[in-house]
Amino acid sequence: MSSFNGVRRGAIAPSSKEMRKSRSFSLQVMDLQLEEEVVNFGKSLIVPSVQELAKQPIINIPPRYLRSDLEPPILHHHTCLSSVPIIDFHKLAATGDSMDCELERLHSACKDWGFFQVINHGVSTSLLEKLKLEVENFFELSYDEKKKLWQEPDNHEGFGQLFVVSEEQKLDWSDMFYITTLPFNLRNTDLFQKLPPNLRETLDSYSVEARKLAMAMLGYMAKALQMDGEEMRELFSDGVQSMRMNYYPPCPQPDKAIGFTPHSDADALTILLQLSETEGLQIQKGGKWVPVKPLPNAFVVNIGDIMEIVSNGIYRSIEHRATVNSKEERLSIATFYSSKLDSVLGPAPSLIGLNSPAIFRRVPLEKYFKEFFARKLNGKAYLDFMKVDEQILQVNKI
Ligand SMILES: O=C(O)CCC(=O)C(=O)O
Secondary structure (H helix, E strand, C coil): CCCCCCEEECCCCCCHHHHHCCHHHHHHHHHHHHHCEEECCCCCCCCCCHHHHCCCCCCCCCHHHCCCCCCCCCCCCCCCCCCCCEEEHHHHHCCCHHHHHHHHHHHHHHHHHCEEEEECCCCCHHHHHHHHHHHHHHHCCCHHHHHCCECECCECCEEECCCCCCCCCCCCCCEEEEEEEECHHHCCHHHHHHCCHHHHHHHHHHHHHHHHHHHHHHHHHHHHHCCCHHHHHHHHCCCCEEEEEEEECCCCCHHHCCCEEEECCCCCEEEEEECCCCCCEEEEECCEEEECCCCCCCEEEEECHHHHHHCCCCCCCCCEEECCCCCCCEEEEEEEECCCCCCEECCCHHHCECCECCCECCEEHHHHHHHHHCCCCCECHHHHHCECCHHHHHHHHC
C-alpha cells in the first residue's frame, strides 16, 4: 500500500543562512510559518521490530503473527501457473507496428492482470545497484540507530508497520520504512535529514527516475485507454510519490505467517524493485495466488486503486500479498505514484459517456487518503467504498 503522512503543505522553509539575513526577513518567515499547514494523512500504532524478533532463537512465533484468519492456506509455491506479462519499454517508445503491438500488450496486461514486469525501462543498472546496497545497509543499522528513525505516534513515516489500528490486530512478519519522496515540498525534512547521507542522495536520484518512468507509463496508458492525454498529465504532473522499503526476515513458521497482508494499492501506479531473486510476491488471479518470479533488474508494476478509478474500472487494481520463508530474508522497495495533492479523484471525463457512466465517486485526494489510512488493510474493500451506489447507476440508465 501506499501513501503519505505528516507532510507540510504551503511555504517551503528558507535555509538558516537566509533566515539570518535581516530582522524584517525573519518577521516574514514567521508569517510564512504561521500559514504553513501540516497535512497529516494518518497514523499507525507503534509495533515491535520483527527483524529484532527474528534474531531470537524462537521455534514458535508469537500469537500476534499467527494468521489463521487468512484463507486459503498461505503457501502455494508448488502450484505451477503462468506468470505476469513482460512489457518492453523500448518497444513502447518505438514507432510503427512494434509500438502498436506492445501498446496492445500493455493494455491487456492492465485490464486482465493489473500487474506486469517492465524491462528496458531506462533506469540505469548502476543506480539500481546503488539503491539496493544502500537499502540493505539501512536495514542492517543497529536497532539503536533505527529507533531514531522509528514512526512517531501521530505520523506513520519512518520504520514500523502501516495500518495498525488496534492492539489486538494481527501483524505482518516484516518491518518497513515509509517516506514521502516527491514533490520536494511535501518531504518530511526532519526525517530526510536523519537518513544516512548515501541513502539520501540515492533516493534523490531514484525518486526522479521513478517519477519519469511513472509519467511515461501513464502517458502510454492514456493512449491505450483512448483517454485525453492532457487529462492524465494535468492530474499526475507533480504527483505525490512515496516509497515503502520492505524487510521480510526468515520466519520459523512461514506457513502460519504472512509478510504482507493481502491488499490492493491505494495509489495510481506502484513500481516495485525486488532486491534479490528470492520469491515472495503473489498476486490474486482466477481465485489463486500466483507467485511473481522477479526478473533481474526489471520492475514489477501494478495498477493501483486510483488508476482503477481514473480509468472508470477498465484497468483493475489486483490484490497481492508477500509470503515469507524459513531460510532467506527478502527485501523490496515499492514506489507509489499518485495524483497531485490538490487533485480531485474520479473517472476521467473523456472516458465517461451515455454508455459508460461513472462508476466511482469524485473525492479530493486528501480526503481519499485520510479515509484509507484510518482503516485496517482489507483487500479491495476501500475501492468498493468509492463506488457509486448501484441504485443510482440504475436510475441514471433509465
Ligand atoms: O514485497 C513485496 O513484494 C510486496 C510489497 C507491496 O505489496 C507493497 O509494498 O505495497
